[in-house]
Amino acid sequence: MSVPRVLALVGLTGTGKTELAAEAARRTGAEIIGCDSMQVYRGLDVGTAKPSAELRGEIPHHLIDVVDPDDPMSAGRYAELARGAARAIQQRGRPIILCGGTGLYARAFAGGLIRGVTAETELRDELEALETETLFAELRQCDREAAARIPENDRVRILRAVEVARLGGRSLSDQHREHQFGDRPFELIWLALDMDRERLAERLELRIQKMFAGGLLDELCSLRAAYAADLKALQAIGYREAGLHLDGALSLEAAQAQAATATRRYAKRQRTWFRAEPGVRWLDAEDRETALRAMLRALG
Numbered sequence: 001m002s003v004p005r006v007l008a009l010v011g012l013t014g015t016g017k018t019e020l021a022a023e024a025a026r027r028t029g030a031e032i033i034g035c036d037s038m039q040v041y042r043g044l045d046v047g048t049a050k051p052s053a054e055l056r057g058e059i060p061h062h063l064i065d066v067v068d069p070d071d072p073m074s075a076g077r078y079a080e081l082a083r084g085a086a087r088a089i090q091q092r093g094r095p096i097i098l099c100g101g102t103g104l105y106a107r108a109f110a111g112g113l114i115r116g117v118t119a120e121t122e123l124r125d126e127l128e129a130l131e132t133e134t135l136f137a138e139l140r141q142c143d144r145e146a147a148a149r150i151p152e153n154d155r156v157r158i159l160r161a162v163e164v165a166r167l168g169g170r171s172l173s174d175q176h177r178e179h180q181f182g183d184r185p186f187e188l189i190w191l192a193l194d195m196d197r198e199r200l201a202e203r204l205e206l207r208i209q210k211m212f213a214g215g216l217l218d219e220l221c222s223l224r225a226a227y228a229a230d231l232k233a234l235q236a237i238g239y240r241e242a243g244l245h246l247d248g249a250l251s252l253e254a255a256q257a258q259a260a261t262a263t264r265r266y267a268k269r270q271r272t273w274f275r276a277e278p279g280v281r282w283l284d285a286e287d288r289e290t291a292l293r294a295m296l297r298a299l300g
Contacts, residue, residue: 004090006186007298008098010035010106010274011193012267014204015285018051020193021099022059024295031060031089033082035100035109038236040078041069043223046216047238049207062089069223069233079108086186095299098188103273110188123166127159138162151272189298192274193285200267205260208238212256216242237262 007030009021021032034040038048042065051061062085067073082098082105089096098109127135132155139158140147142165150157195203220242223234229243238259245255274280283291 003185003187004086004096005298006086006096006098006109006188007295008035008106008110008188008190009193009295010098010101010103010190010280011282011285012195012200012270013049013101013263014200014207014267015193015195016288017099017101017193018049018055020285020288020291020295021097022051022055023292024299025059025095025097027296028095028299030095030097030299031062031092032097032099033085033089033109034061034063035082035098035102035105036064037073037078037102037105038233039064039100040066040073041233042067043069043219043226044233044236044239046211046214046219047236047242049211060089069227069231072232075104075108078105082109083185096186097295097299101270103270103277107277110186111184123163127163132158135159135162139165142166149276154269154272188279190277190280191291191294191298192280192282193291194271194282195285199286201264204263204267208256208260208263211238211259212242212252217246220246237266 007024009017009024011017024030025032034051036048038044039050040063041048044050050064055061056064063078063082066081086096086098086109098106100106132153135155135158136147136152139150139162143161146161150161152158194200216238220234220239223239224243224246227234234240234243241250241255241259241262244250244258245252250258275282281294283294285291
């Protein structure tokens with residue numbers, strides 16, 4: 001039996017992945033699996049640029065609005081749900097598009113995750129208190145291979161690699177080699193969208209302005225009425241800054257500026273993450289026809 005094919009449309013936030021995936025789905029009958037760590041939460045709509053209800057009514061979307069904000073989603077749990085959705089789509093005889101910018105979720109879907117090393121609160125707190133430079137110096141000592149691969153300012157990945165080495169007694173690189181992300185029930189074709197940095201920065205700033213003007217503050221007020229204000233999901237980019245404005249800590253203009261800056265930094269991290277993934281073909285997000293043709297060939 002052949003391995004099912006999945007087209008993964010990934011890349012940077014604000015590059016139009018949702019719209020491009022929808023157009024490819026219209027032409028091929030594909031169904032879309034969201035790959036966004038925030039769009040899985042019900043009620044977080046404006047601040048996550050979630051596909052509209054109209055679009056989801058037209059084209060089947062999966063892994064969107066699947067849990068409440070106080071029900072944490074992990075990469076492993078996401079992969080299990082997304083793989084189930086992919087198998088169901090395959091059984092219906094329809095093409096599959098994985099669409100989104102959460103790199104860890106995409107990796108988990110494609111090749112599984114290393115199991116057996118669970119974070120410990122005390123150790124995580126200890127590591128969180130250290131400067132990134134200190135963590136990177138330790139990483140050079142315990143896992144030279146990872147230190148050569150991970151950018152010196154990528155605090156999240158540096159911290160995790162140090163944490164794994166301390167907990168497991170073996171480096172993350174050794175575990176990667178053993179695991180080889182070999183749990184691969186699907187054949188993935190990777191396409192990633194990027195665009196000129198200045199152009200993307202302009203788009204992201206406009207996007208943030210539209211979110212605030214489009215009801216982000218009201219949405220956050222409603223969420224806070226139902227959930228604790230410090231809930232992790234409500235600390236996501238956009239929601240965090242909107243919350244600071246609601247609490248009187250930031251003016252509206254400052255909140256928008258900080259959200260735009262955080263979004264640009266997130267896009268930079270996405271670029272770094274996906275450029276480290278093997279087999280990814282990069283496309284100019286502003287050359288929509290070329291990108292669409294690449295998608296249609298992959299789905300064909």
